[in-house]
Amino acid sequence: MQVGEGRRSLALGPEQTQVMAQGLLRGMTPTVTRQAWYGGEPVRVRLSNINFAPRFSAYQGCVAGLLPANFEQIKHARIPFAVDSAVLSAADERLLDSIVAYVLADTTVERVLVDGHTDHVGSRIHNRALSEQRANAVAEYLLAHGVPAELVIVRAHGERFPVSRRAADxxxxxxxxxxxGDRSSFQQAAGYRSPDSNG
Structure with a gap:
């Protein structure tokens, strides 16, 4: 590793950090050595392993309790679908699990907008229905995992509002x-309705 000047003279990468932590847990004393600026003697800094194990265990417990994502990471998520499909993949469900965890933890979330889309292939009626199926698949997953129904707003757009010339996008x-305090670009949306509801 490189030892430089300044307030942050030493930076460890993930692998080096893991090796050092494991050494401390095993009772070892990791040592950083550098040539002194003046004179020929090396300068050695040794890390003490005293009380490291309980502190490290507390740190791991703290990390385990963190949310899987922050607001910036999930405030606008995209769930892709295969051709003519409204089936969620395992990767989609993992993303939705992160959204659920965040929404349940952040009481300032007022709305969860779920918008279904399709490519331009097929009739407009079919695409409208398919986009609704896709939006409902996502909304129903969120609801089944604890997101309050009054927060969820579902909209189906068919092939309108394409984001790319590529159909898959x-x-x-x-x-x-x-x-x-957030402002929605669409204010005419109604609350969530299940596929079985009337009207």
């Missing part, structure tokens, strides 16, 4: 989180 459902 347009076969999607987007999930957008809005917190207190």
């Amino acid at each position: 347009n076969r999607r459902t987007t999930v957008r989180l809005e917190r207190e």
Whole structure:
């Protein structure tokens, strides 16, 4: 590793950090050595392993309790779909799990906007229905895992609002989180309705 000047003279990468932590846990004393600026003697800094194990255990417990993502990472998520499909993949469900965890932890989230889209292939009626199926698949997953129904707003757009000339990019459902003070670009949306509801 390189030892430089300044307030942060030593930076460890992930692998080096792991090796050092494991050494401390085993009772070892990691040592950093550098040639002194003046004179020929080396300068050695040894890390003490005293009380490291309980502190490291507390740190791991803290990390385990963190949310899987922050607001900036999930405030606008995209769920892709295969051709003529409204089936969620395992990767989609992992992303939605992160969204659920965040929404349940952040009481300032006021709306979860779920917008279904399709590519331009097929009739407008079919695409409208398919986009609704895709949006409902996402919304129903969120609801089943604890997101309050009063927060979820579902909209189906068919082939309108493409984001790309590539058809695959347009076969999607987007999930957008809005917190207190945010302004939605669409204000005419109604609350969530299940596929079985009337009207």
